Every structure is written in C-alpha cells, then in structure tokens.
Amino acid sequence: MYTLENVTKTYRQKERTIHALKDVSLSIPTGQLVAIQGPTGGGKSTLLQMLGALDRPTSGRIALGEADLSGMPDTKLGRIRATEIGFVFQGFNLIPTLTAQENVETAIEPLGVAADERRRRATEALASVGLGDRAHHVPSELSGGQQQRVAIARALVKEPDVLLADEPTGNLDEQTRDEIMDLLEGLHRDRGLTLVIVTHDSAVARRAERRLHLTHGTVTERA
Amino acid sequence: MFFTYLRRELAGRRRQTAIVAVGMALAIALVMIVNAVSGGVRDAQAAVLESVYGVGTDLTVSQAPTAPGEGEGPSGGVRFEFGQDDGATDDDGTTALSNSRLTAGPGSSTFDASTLDAVLEVDGVAAASATLSLTNVTFDGELPQRPTDQAAGDQAASGDAGAPAPGEGGAGGGFGGGNFDVTSVTVTGVDPAAEAIGPLSAVELADGRGLDSGDAGEYVVVLDAEYATTEGVAVGDAIELGGTEFEVVGTVTSTSADAATASNAYIPLDVAQALSGMDGQVSDISVQAASASDIPAVKADLEEALPDQTVSTQEDLAASVSGSLGSASSLISSLGLWLSIAVLAAAFLIAILFTIQGVTRRTREFGTLKAIGWSDRRIVGQVAGESLVQGLIGGAAGLALGFIGIAIINAISPSLATTSSPLAAGAEGAGGPGGFGGGGPFAAAQETTEVVLNAPVTLGVVALAVGLAVVGGLLAGAIGGWRASRLRPAEALRSVA
Structure with missing residues (x-):
C-alpha cells in the first residue's frame, strides 16, 4: 500500500530549520493496522500528513499504491484525498453549523454524487457507527464520543482504502476510547481497511498489529 | 450542499450576517437617496432652464x-x-x-x-x-x-x-x-x-x-x-x-x-x-x-x-441658477457624493474585514474540508457565495430603507428657491418699481422661483442599489475566498492542532 523511501521533511521556523522527518524509509501493506507513537514534536503528525497527501516531502519518495504522492500537483493530491483516504482528527473537526448528516455528506460532496445518493450513503454511514438517531443534531448537541463517531462516519462514507487517525481518542474518556477503538478495529477487520493511528496512548497502541516509534524524525519498529 | 452549507453558515453566524447587512444597507440607502435627490435637483434645474431658454436649446448667444x-x-x-x-x-x-x-x-x-x-x-x-x-x-x-x-x-x-x-x-x-x-x-x-x-x-x-x-x-x-x-x-x-x-x-x-x-x-x-x-x-x-x-x-x-458675443452652453447656464437650488446642487454634488463614497467604502471594508475574520476563524474548518478533498475553487465559491448573499440581504434592506428615505423626502417635498438669469424675469413685474432711478430695480431683475424638490425613484437607482450589493458582496467574498484558498491543509490543521 504505502512505500516511503528516504523521506525527509524540513520546516523553516523563523531562523531555525526543523527536521521533522529524517530519511524515513518504510512500507505499510494493505489492510495493516499500524500505531505510531512517540514524544510530542517527534514527527508523528508530519508523517501522518505525508501519508494523507496533505503535504509533500522535502526529499525522498512516498507512494500510495502506484501513485507517487511526492511529485503530484495539488489538484491530484486533492483527488487522492477525496477518493482513497479517510481522516479522523483528535478534535473531531466537524463543521459546527452543519448537522451530523450534513457533516458526513461533506466527504462525498467532491465526488459529485447526486443529492439523493449522498443522503442515503450518509444515513447508512451514520447507522454503521451507531448514530442513526442523531443524524439531525449539530455537533454541539452531541457528546465527544458521538462527535468522533460522526467524524469516523464522515471518513468511511467515501469507502476509502486507508483510514488515518490522528489521536482519535485523545479527547475521550477511557470507556469512550475503548468504544471508539472497538469501532475502528471492527471497520479495519470487516472492510480490510489500512488503518494508521497516531497515539500517545499505549493502551490504544497495543491493539495495533504493528507499532512504530518516531523520535526526532527517525522511525524505529517496536515489537 | 452549497445552499445548505450557505444557509446554515448565515443562520449560525447571525450577528456577523446582521452587522455586514446593516452596514451595506445603510450605505446603499444613502447612495440611493443621494442619487435620487441629485436626480431631483437636476430635474429642477432643467425645468428652470427650459422655462428660460426653451426645450432643445443647447447654446445661447448673447452680449x-x-x-x-x-x-x-x-x-x-x-x-x-x-x-x-x-x-x-x-x-x-x-x-x-x-x-x-x-x-x-x-x-x-x-x-x-x-x-x-x-x-x-x-x-x-x-x-x-x-x-x-x-x-x-x-x-x-x-x-x-x-x-x-x-x-x-x-x-x-x-x-x-x-x-x-x-x-x-x-x-x-x-x-x-x-x-x-x-x-x-x-x-x-x-x-x-x-x-x-x-x-x-x-x-x-x-x-x-x-x-x-x-x-x-x-x-x-x-x-x-x-x-x-x-x-x-x-x-x-x-x-x-x-x-x-x-x-x-x-x-x-x-x-x-x-x-x-x-x-x-x-x-x-x-x-x-x-x-x-x-x-x-x-x-x-x-x-x-x-x-x-x-x-x-x-x-x-x-x-x-x-x-x-457671449456663447453659453446649458452647463454654463446651469451655473446661472443659484439660490437654494444652486446650494442643494453643490451640496449634493460635493458633500452628498463624498459622504456616499465614504459610507460605501466603510461598508465594503466592514464586509471585507468580517469575511477575512470569518475565514481566519474557520481555518480548521477549511483545512478539514481541504483534507477530505474539497478543491480550492469549491471553497472560494462557498465563501464568495456567503458574502454575496450577505451583500444581497444588505442590498434588499438598503433598497427598502432607501425607498422609505426617498418617500419621506417626497412627502416633505422641500421647496428650493432658485434665482436665474435676467431673461427669466418673466413673472410679475407689476405693482410698480420702487421709483424710476437709473433702472435700479430692473438692473437686478433676477427672478426668484420656488421649485418643489422631488426625488425620483428610477430603475437606474434600483439597479445601482442592487449592483452595489452584488459588488460589495463579491468583493468581500473574493478577498475572503482568496485568503481561504491560500490555506494549505497541513498548515491549517497544524495551526489548530
């Protein structure tokens, strides 16, 4: 699925150069559940952004299947994100003025799906995360766990190949965390999704098939 | 989705929508009123001049x-x-x-x-x-x-x-x-x-x-x-x-x-x-x-x-119309015009600043939408659409306010005194001049006429109001949309992480 070869990412921050990723090489096979851990500022989120086609490496090559993401123009990267990659964020990132149903629909808006079909798929996605009865509530009327379920439904409605989750349980209590992880594991298992989770939480990381550790921009495998 | 999102955003951010709309409404109403009154003053001037020099007279030759x-x-x-x-x-x-x-x-x-x-x-x-x-x-x-x-x-x-x-x-x-x-x-x-x-x-x-x-x-x-x-x-x-x-x-x-x-x-x-x-x-x-x-x-x-001989055009002749009509004309052409421009500029600025502020506040929102595959064009369209509708709401309110203002002016029907050239001294010379010294009373025989000021509502005035609303909305939307399109999704998400 993913192939990274000597990926480096540097940022200029005022006078300083930040080396977020240093010569990272790895591959992630299709259908694998990978957890990425590491200290804050270690490069976890940067790596996730590279995998999510949100940013390009400063040097090196990153490929999703046959598509080389490192040299792709913005419009094509946007298309890849719209069709193949689902995102789940720590802060849920729902649009506050839209209902749960409408938030889920935003994910298939770029695909040019007809309105009726869009509504049907969004309703199904919400039902699959157990929120069929909350479709017409705005985010402020939902709990943190429910909001994250809406975010997961939004990520899944386009039926992506990859689901990238950045601290998906970071804002949730333990019980809700476990519910969300159960949901993600189930989707990974049932749909054969490639699932990459960035987390500080070892309890979450332990549920992954593979654990990577990122410190100072360098990746190491953990048993 | 476009209209649903647009409607929810405008309804969900009522205060911003109201402030922008009120600003636009006041500016548009003022421009309408100034324009209508200006048209009324022009009509009054034309009526006075026509009565003096005749319809269709482009120039006069005199000595x-x-x-x-x-x-x-x-x-x-x-x-x-x-x-x-x-x-x-x-x-x-x-x-x-x-x-x-x-x-x-x-x-x-x-x-x-x-x-x-x-x-x-x-x-x-x-x-x-x-x-x-x-x-x-x-x-x-x-x-x-x-x-x-x-x-x-x-x-x-x-x-x-x-x-x-x-x-x-x-x-x-x-x-x-x-x-x-x-x-x-x-x-x-x-x-x-x-x-x-x-x-x-x-x-x-x-x-x-x-x-x-x-x-x-x-x-x-x-x-x-x-x-x-x-x-x-x-x-x-x-x-x-x-x-x-x-x-x-x-x-x-x-x-x-x-x-x-x-x-x-x-x-x-x-x-x-x-x-x-x-x-x-x-x-x-x-x-x-x-x-x-x-x-x-x-x-x-x-x-x-x-x-x-002296050759005068209608424009030159207009200068001979003085009194409060002349004052109204110069007041409208100077103060009214500049006031309209100033208020309009302020309203546009408010609309632009609020739109930019809205884009800044919605950085994570737009970053997320870009992350899930929304194109720059789609996001610019959304921001511009919201601004345009805000402008149109302001335009509609301004149109109503402008009509009310014009109706009040027409109801009051202020009369303006106009003093025109000697040829206009056509009215009542009777009653006898005060003596016959040196043609004194005649030499300054300028006629003062009361002209009722009407502020006509023309299609042009309505088109102006709607046009300004569209321009204001599009301008704010274009600038706000441009800002939104410049957001890189990774940076947008990082900045709020």
Whole structure:
C-alpha cells in the first residue's frame, strides 16, 4: 500500500530549520493496522500528513499504491484525498453549523454524487457507527464520543482504502476510547481497511498489529 | 450542499450576517437617496432652464451689457415725456397722465440681428432663433393742480428715470400729493416662424393659438396664462404695449409645473424691434446643435465667429441658477457624493474585514474540508457565495430603507428657491418699481422661483442599489475566498492542532 523511501521533511521556523522527518524509509501493506507513537514534536503528525497527501516531502519518495504522492500537483493530491483516504482528527473537526448528516455528506460532496445518493450513503454511514438517531443534531448537541463517531462516519462514507487517525481518542474518556477503538478495529477487520493511528496512548497502541516509534524524525519498529 | 452549507453558515453566524447587512444597507440607502435627490435637483434645474431658454436649446448667444462710456448718460432708465395735450385735466385741476414705453429688457444688451445669419453658417448648428427681450413700462398717474403760479412754460411733466427715487410699491412720489403707478411687463419678441427652438418651445398652449409665420408684422400677442389671469385678460381682448394695442391671440403655460414661462408676453420679433426703436437688434439667439456631442465644438466655432458675443452652453447656464437650488446642487454634488463614497467604502471594508475574520476563524474548518478533498475553487465559491448573499440581504434592506428615505423626502417635498438669469424675469413685474432711478430695480431683475424638490425613484437607482450589493458582496467574498484558498491543509490543521 504505502512505500516511503528516504523521506525527509524540513520546516523553516523563523531562523531555525526543523527536521521533522529524517530519511524515513518504510512500507505499510494493505489492510495493516499500524500505531505510531512517540514524544510530542517527534514527527508523528508530519508523517501522518505525508501519508494523507496533505503535504509533500522535502526529499525522498512516498507512494500510495502506484501513485507517487511526492511529485503530484495539488489538484491530484486533492483527488487522492477525496477518493482513497479517510481522516479522523483528535478534535473531531466537524463543521459546527452543519448537522451530523450534513457533516458526513461533506466527504462525498467532491465526488459529485447526486443529492439523493449522498443522503442515503450518509444515513447508512451514520447507522454503521451507531448514530442513526442523531443524524439531525449539530455537533454541539452531541457528546465527544458521538462527535468522533460522526467524524469516523464522515471518513468511511467515501469507502476509502486507508483510514488515518490522528489521536482519535485523545479527547475521550477511557470507556469512550475503548468504544471508539472497538469501532475502528471492527471497520479495519470487516472492510480490510489500512488503518494508521497516531497515539500517545499505549493502551490504544497495543491493539495495533504493528507499532512504530518516531523520535526526532527517525522511525524505529517496536515489537 | 452549497445552499445548505450557505444557509446554515448565515443562520449560525447571525450577528456577523446582521452587522455586514446593516452596514451595506445603510450605505446603499444613502447612495440611493443621494442619487435620487441629485436626480431631483437636476430635474429642477432643467425645468428652470427650459422655462428660460426653451426645450432643445443647447447654446445661447448673447452680449454682456457694457458699462456706459465717458459722457454717456445713465443707461437702462425709462424716460416718459408728456406734452401739453397728453393729460386730461378735470374740474378740480387734477391732470391724469398715462404713457407706455417698450424698451430693452433690464440688464440685457442687444446686438445686430445679422448675427443670426453668422450663427446659422457655423457647422453643426441645426437651428437658431433670435429673440429680443423687452420691458413694457407703463406710467399711470395724476398730477394735482399746482398751488402757486409756478406752472409756467410748457407744462411738460417729466418722469425722468434719473430722478431721485420717491418710494416703493409703485405709488407715491410726485409733488403735492401726486399719485403715480409704474408697472412693468416683460415682453419677448420672438420669431413667429420658429416653434421648435426658443422661449416658445418650452410652453404649452393654454388657450387660443400660438404665433405662426403669418403673424410677422402683426400686432398680436401671446400671454403667459398666469399673467393673463392676474390682469383679467382673455383671448380676443386687447392690451396695450408700447402705446400700441395688441390683440391677445393665445395664452401659454410652462411645460414645467414648477416654473412660470420666461416672459409675460410674446410678440412677433419685427413688431418688437419696431416698437422699441431697435430695428435690426436682438438680445439673444437660441442655438440647437446637430448632436449633443457637437456642442463643445459648436461653442468653440461660435466663439470664434462671434468674438463680441457671449456663447453659453446649458452647463454654463446651469451655473446661472443659484439660490437654494444652486446650494442643494453643490451640496449634493460635493458633500452628498463624498459622504456616499465614504459610507460605501466603510461598508465594503466592514464586509471585507468580517469575511477575512470569518475565514481566519474557520481555518480548521477549511483545512478539514481541504483534507477530505474539497478543491480550492469549491471553497472560494462557498465563501464568495456567503458574502454575496450577505451583500444581497444588505442590498434588499438598503433598497427598502432607501425607498422609505426617498418617500419621506417626497412627502416633505422641500421647496428650493432658485434665482436665474435676467431673461427669466418673466413673472410679475407689476405693482410698480420702487421709483424710476437709473433702472435700479430692473438692473437686478433676477427672478426668484420656488421649485418643489422631488426625488425620483428610477430603475437606474434600483439597479445601482442592487449592483452595489452584488459588488460589495463579491468583493468581500473574493478577498475572503482568496485568503481561504491560500490555506494549505497541513498548515491549517497544524495551526489548530
């Protein structure tokens, strides 16, 4: 699925150069559940952004299947994100003025799906995360766990190949965390999704098939 | 999705929507009102000018009055001379005197009628017509019997225009209780064949008929209807002008309800010239250009061809309209315009700043949408759409507010006083000037007319309001959208992580 070869990412921050990723090489096979851990500022989120086609490496090559993401123009990267990659964020990132149903629909808006079909798929996605009865509530009327379920439904409605989750349980209590992880594991298992989770939480990381550790921009495998 | 998102955003951010809409509404309403009032003032000016110079007159040729040369007597005065047999003396020795003189109009200067031919030869002149502005002054009074035997000589009583002014109101003066009335009537000599241009082109026939080519040399007169009513004269009656009887063949009113016609009486030009002793003289030539775009060129050519005359365009003539109408015009063209621009700029700025602030506040939202595959164009469209609708809401409110403001102005109908050029001194000269010194009251014979100001609501005003709303909304949306499109999804998500 993913192939990274000597990926480096540097940022200029005022006078300083930040080396977020240093010569990272790895591959992630299709259908694998990978957890990425590491200290804050270690490069976890940067790596996730590279995998999510949100940013390009400063040097090196990153490929999703046959598509080389490192040299792709913005419009094509946007298309890849719209069709193949689902995102789940720590802060849920729902649009506050839209209902749960409408938030889920935003994910298939770029695909040019007809309105009726869009509504049907969004309703199904919400039902699959157990929120069929909350479709017409705005985010402020939902709990943190429910909001994250809406975010997961939004990520899944386009039926992506990859689901990238950045601290998906970071804002949730333990019980809700476990519910969300159960949901993600189930989707990974049932749909054969490639699932990459960035987390500080070892309890979450332990549920992954593979654990990577990122410190100072360098990746190491953990048993 | 576009409209759902748009509707939810505007409804969810009511305060911002309301502030932007109110700002736009106030600005648009102000622009509408200023524009409508400005149109009203323009109409009022045009009405006044048309009543003076006639419809279709693009230029006028006149001659500025010149100061009397050395050794010349005072000009512009009216001299009445009565012979021994002119008065009728009754039993108690009181002598009744009456005399009427037709003289050059006050403040006007005449020039040779051949100038008209020179005007017609200029390229771009479609039509031209000469007029002679005159004033008919009538002296009417009684002289009592002199108490002593001073009554010697030829008994000629002379009401000399150069004499000290005895008083005002057309009465008084004289000696030993004499009683004089001096009344004046403005008379314009017009070419009876020229209907399309000149003073008579701006009038409507109220009764009888107008002058036609067959009236040349005839003692016929067309009266201003208002003047005819005041004097109790009707079509078919006779009035005396310059000591000669004229048959009233028609009465006319101004095409503008707000202004009187230019003159009390209109007589054939050749008759006017003969009776006033100004054969071959005219005071004004009305000129119509072949096309509006030719006016500057025609003016230049006329000035070259007629170095001794003054050539004025309608714009120049507009400058002669003063009083509160002139003040309103300058107030609107300066303060009103700049105030509108300032308020409009402020409203646009508010809309732009709020849109930019909205984009900044929604950084994570737009970053997320980009992360899930929304294109830059789709996001710019969303932001621009929201701004446009905010602008249109403001535009609709501004339109309503503007209509209310204009309706209030029209309900109040403020009247503006306008003072126009001497030729406009057409109304009531009667009642007698305050004495006959040096033509004094006539020299400044400018007519003050009350013009009711109406603020017309035109399609242009409505289009302006809607156009401004669209422009304001699109401008704010374009700038806000541009900001949103520049957000890189990774940075947008990182900045709020």
